[in-house]
Amino acid sequence: MLEQEQSTPSPVTIDEAFKALKHWRENKGDYSSPGIPNEVWLQILQLEDNGYSASELKRIFNLSSTQYATRKTNSLMLHLARPQLPNRRVKAVMLSVVKAT
Numbered sequence: 001m002l003e004q005e006q007s008t009p010s011p012v013t014i015d016e017a018f019k020a021l022k023h024w025r026e027n028k029g030d031y032s033s034p035g036i037p038n039e040v041w042l043q044i045l046q047l048e049d050n051g052y053s054a055s056e057l058k059r060i061f062n063l064s065s066t067q068y069a070t071r072k073t074n075s076l077m078l079h080l081a082r083p084q085l086p087n088r089r090v091k092a093v094m095l096s097v098v099k100a101t
Helices: 002-007 014-026 038-049 054-061 065-081 088-100
Strands: none
Touching: 014 038, 014 054, 038 054, 038 065, 054 065
């Protein structure tokens, strides 16, 4: 049970995402690729999953509708294309079945 608690990331906050975006905006030259980093986008999109509306997030983070929609679509496509690995509980059950046979 302790292992599961450690592997579950805590929900991102508006403040954390805002600080990450602000840091990127102030230090764009330090980043290897153009555009908002994936890590920052993931934080912003997680906020929508946590109950904020897209319009609220676009306003808070000063993002255009085009930026937001494009990135959300790209993130969804990447998620759907990525093979899903079983979580630890499923792996444990699979191992117990294999050992029992």
